[in-house]
Amino acid sequence: MAQDDTPRGPETGSGAILPGPPHDGADDPVQLIDQHGVRRPHGHYDELITDVDGAALRKLYEDMVVVRRIDAEATALQRQGELALWPPLLGQEAAQIGSGRALREDDFVFSSYRENAVAYCRGVDLTDLLRVWRGNASSGWDPYSINMATPQVIIGAQTLHATGYAMGILQDGADSVAVTYFGDGATSQGDVNEAMVFAASYQAPVIFFCQNNQWAISEPVGLQAHVPIARRAPGFGIPSVRVDGNDVLACLAVTREALARARSGGGPTFIEAVTYRMGPHTTADDPKRYRDANELEDWTARDPLARVATLLDSLGLLDADYTDSVKATADAIAAELRQGCLSMPEPEPLDVFKHVYSAPNSWLDRQQDHYERYLASFAEASQEGSR
Amino acid sequence: MTTMTFGRAITAGLRRAMEDDPKVILMGEDIGKLGGVFRITDGLQKDFGPHRVLDSPLAESGILGTAVGMAYRGYRPVVEIQFDGFIYPAFDQIVSQVAKLHYRTQGAVRMPLTIRVPFGGGIGSPEHHSESPEAYFTHTSGLRVVSVSNPQDAYTMIQQAIASDDPVMYFEPKRRYHVKGEVDEGMTGPSSDMGRAQVVSEGTDVTLVTYGPLVPTARDAAVAASDEDISIEVIDLRSLAPIDFATIEASVRKTGRLVITHEAAQSGGLGAEIAASITERCFDVLEHAPVRITGFDVPYPYSKLEFHHLPDLDRILDGVDRVLRRPNSLSALTGEGAAR
Numbered sequence: 001m002a003q004d005d006t007p008r009g010p011e012t013g014s015g016a017i018l019p020g021p022p023h024d025g026a027d028d029p030v031q032l033i034d035q036h037g038v039r040r041p042h043g044h045y046d047e048l049i050t051d052v053d054g055a056a057l058r059k060l061y062e063d064m065v066v067v068r069r070i071d072a073e074a075t076a077l078q079r080q081g082e083l084a085l086w087p088p089l090l091g092q093e094a095a096q097i098g099s100g101r102a103l104r105e106d107d108f109v110f111s112s113y114r115e116n117a118v119a120y121c122r123g124v125d126l127t128d129l130l131r132v133w134r135g136n137a138s139s140g141w142d143p144y145s146i147n148m149a150t151p152q153v154i155i156g157a158q159t160l161h162a163t164g165y166a167m168g169i170l171q172d173g174a175d176s177v178a179v180t181y182f183g184d185g186a187t188s189q190g191d192v193n194e195a196m197v198f199a200a201s202y203q204a205p206v207i208f209f210c211q212n213n214q215w216a217i218s219e220p221v222g223l224q225a226h227v228p229i230a231r232r233a234p235g236f237g238i239p240s241v242r243v244d245g246n247d248v249l250a251c252l253a254v255t256r257e258a259l260a261r262a263r264s265g266g267g268p269t270f271i272e273a274v275t276y277r278m279g280p281h282t283t284a285d286d287p288k289r290y291r292d293a294n295e296l297e298d299w300t301a302r303d304p305l306a307r308v309a310t311l312l313d314s315l316g317l318l319d320a321d322y323t324d325s326v327k328a329t330a331d332a333i334a335a336e337l338r339q340g341c342l343s344m345p346e347p348e349p350l351d352v353f354k355h356v357y358s359a360p361n362s363w364l365d366r367q368q369d370h371y372e373r374y375l376a377s378f379a380e381a382s383q384e385g386s387r
Numbered sequence: 388m389t390t391m392t393f394g395r396a397i398t399a400g401l402r403r404a405m406e407d408d409p410k411v412i413l414m415g416e417d418i419g420k421l422g423g424v425f426r427i428t429d430g431l432q433k434d435f436g437p438h439r440v441l442d443s444p445l446a447e448s449g450i451l452g453t454a455v456g457m458a459y460r461g462y463r464p465v466v467e468i469q470f471d472g473f474i475y476p477a478f479d480q481i482v483s484q485v486a487k488l489h490y491r492t493q494g495a496v497r498m499p500l501t502i503r504v505p506f507g508g509g510i511g512s513p514e515h516h517s518e519s520p521e522a523y524f525t526h527t528s529g530l531r532v533v534s535v536s537n538p539q540d541a542y543t544m545i546q547q548a549i550a551s552d553d554p555v556m557y558f559e560p561k562r563r564y565h566v567k568g569e570v571d572e573g574m575t576g577p578s579s580d581m582g583r584a585q586v587v588s589e590g591t592d593v594t595l596v597t598y599g600p601l602v603p604t605a606r607d608a609a610v611a612a613s614d615e616d617i618s619i620e621v622i623d624l625r626s627l628a629p630i631d632f633a634t635i636e637a638s639v640r641k642t643g644r645l646v647i648t649h650e651a652a653q654s655g656g657l658g659a660e661i662a663a664s665i666t667e668r669c670f671d672v673l674e675h676a677p678v679r680i681t682g683f684d685v686p687y688p689y690s691k692l693e694f695h696h697l698p699d700l701d702r703i704l705d706g707v708d709r710v711l712r713r714p715n716s717l718s719a720l721t722g723e724g725a726a727r
Contacts, residue, residue: 108459110456137493138487138490138491138492138493139491139492139493142492142493142495143459143492143495143496144495144496145495149459149496150491150492154479154483154484157452157479157480157483157484159452160448160449160451160452160453160455160456160480161452161453161455161456161459161484162456163452163453163456164452164453164454164455164456164457164458164459164460165456165457165459165460166456167441167453167456167457168456168457168459168460168461168462169460171412171438171460171462172460178456190446190448190476191448191449191452191479191480194444194446194448194449194452195449195452195453197444197446197449198443198444198446198449198453201444354490354493354494355489355490355492355493355494356489356490356528356529357489357529357531357553358489358494358497358552358553359551359552359553361531361629362582362629362631362632362633363628363629363630364528364629
């Protein structure tokens with residue numbers, strides 16, 4: 001039996017055809033590099049990646065190696081007690097790098113907490129990736145510094161923020177795009193569905209980038225959706241596309257198409273990137289309790305990095321000099337990440353009161369004043385004790 | 388000075404804010420051609436265009452969530468929640484996002500939203516149209532919460548709310564929309580600061596604290612009490628979070644007695660916060676424990692019972708009698724004020 005390398009969502013038995021961009025059948029994900037590393041020509045999406053030559057493909061591969069290395073280092077830091085928690089992205093590198101590298105600097109990202117590779121594409125300071133997870137800040141960076149909101153923990157809430165931001169882009173007459181990332185679990189949230197209503201009604205330039213990684217902690221995607229998730233969007237009047245989320249080239253292509261549509265007044269697009277969370281939900285999770293080991297084996301065979309390595313090799317672009325340099329880059333970044341984590345300054349006690357309001361607040365100012373006096377009482381007590 | 392109704396004063400304030408700042412946009416259900424179910428945005432879409440006065444899809448979380456996105460983009464959204472009881476679908480966006488984004492981002496992202504909420508009862512409505520949900524929001528750090536009681540404040544405070552870089556919940560007592568009053572459109576200065584409470588009638592025997600729809604009731608109570616030579620000082624809180632405790636404290640230091648009245652249910656409410664805070668600050672001068680005259684701890688009742696639920700002049704005066712240890716409805720229970 002021929003091996004089926006097509007990621008699939010829940011079986012439906014329905015032959016409904018999606019409106020929107022053309023691809024090979026309603027539910028078959030767009031794929032440009034198959035799991036064996038073979039470049040699959042595509043009548044529509046090839047046109048969108050004509051600029052991706054060998055050097056560009058090497059860069060995409062390097063990005064994926066680096067973010068996997070960042071992920072591994074952060075996971076190690078958690079295991080060593082340096083981080084309270086970490087949400088690994090292992091397995092989702094292609095979805096995040098492919099889409100993230102399609103964006104322009106003036107586009108704005110509203111993500112969940114697993115999009116560390118997207119943040120990497122946006123140019124995030126490595127230490128900033130860890131501040132939240134070390135407990136040193138409630139968010140790692142100034143969103144305006146990299147045009148990416150800090151990770152959203154309330155599932156799906158950010159999709160509305162992206163839609164509102166995109167409504168603002170429309171008001172400004174600009175041609176940037178808001179891109180929101182969320183998972184299969186989030187598609188059950190009211191906010192995500194409301195966001196699609198608003199986006200369609202106002203024809204807002206927003207991309208709904210859903211990484212269907214098959215699992216919402218322990219709940220399989222079949223519990224969230226009885227049809228492929230991409231099929232929902234057309235019901236809102238939003239064109240959608242299913243893409244092989246483990247194919248970095250395909251993710252780049254479909255995101256570019258959605259961006260072009262949004263920039264030219266064509267409104268929102270929904271992308272379902274079919275991928276797999278190879279690791280736990282977070283470092284506090286134990287997937288062995290709820291999923292079969294065979295499943296991980298199946299998806300390991302569809303690994304997003306391995307297939308690009310095979311393709312590069314077949315093109316004669318995977319020589320030792322290159323792989324050594326990629327590894328050295330990844331190791332250097334991991335070392336920088338670790339150093340940034342360990343040297344992160346501790347917050348001051350009174351920082352707890354900072355930035356709740358942008359102007360004085362009599363309630364909080366009084367509480368701060370009393371707490372300062374309380375803290376000072378210890379210093380006074382220890383001074384008296386030393387006399 | 389112009390005479391206008393409470394509702395018109397909000398409209399005029401909104402109009403002024405929109406003229407002053409092109410980033411001010413209005414969002415909400417039916418606020419365009421219809422002008423909102425209470426007509427507060429009447430004429431604004433016609434004059435400022437549909438890009439500044441947006442009729443929103445019928446989804447409160449969606450309205451608040453997209454307003455957050457607009458604020459991220461540098462806009463200053465003014466959101467209308469159609470009725471108090473419809474705000475709960477937006478509760479998560481308000482509490483988890485609007486209130487926290489400035490703190491979360493260490494001040495990088497400002498959320499200068501104004502959330503207008505027609506609130507309170509007394510208009511004979513069906514369920515979900517007469518609620519007083521303000522305490523949910525005063526308990527949420529990151530929000531500023533105000534309530535207005537007269538046309539002048541309605542006009543000035545809506546502009547201050549919009550100008551605030553912090554999110555402001557602006558509670559409008561819907562049963563007072565048609566009350567007329569004088570509005571000085573040039574009024575500025577610290578006395579008009581929405582953060583300050585106002586002594587609306589001076590007195591020496593009892594401090595009566597309220598806000599929003601019950602301010603006129605409290606004034607009437609003060610007038611009625613003066614017939615019996617009881618001097619009540621009425622304070623209109625205006626700001627519910629933070630509360631201007633300095634103004635209340637100054638009054639209680641004079642009177643030694645405190646009555647708080649609000650429509651919202653009693654337990655865990657603003658009256659409890661005021662009673663506790665003033666007791667902490669003024670224990671030494673209190674002649675009697677603070678007394679709360681409030682709505683009951685019931686879902687807002689059907690309209691034929693609502694005037695049992697809503698504090699009125701007589702219930703407020705009964706509370707005044709309690710703090711004065713005059714004969715009152717609880718004398719038999721407490722022994723205070725009982726005929727000897």
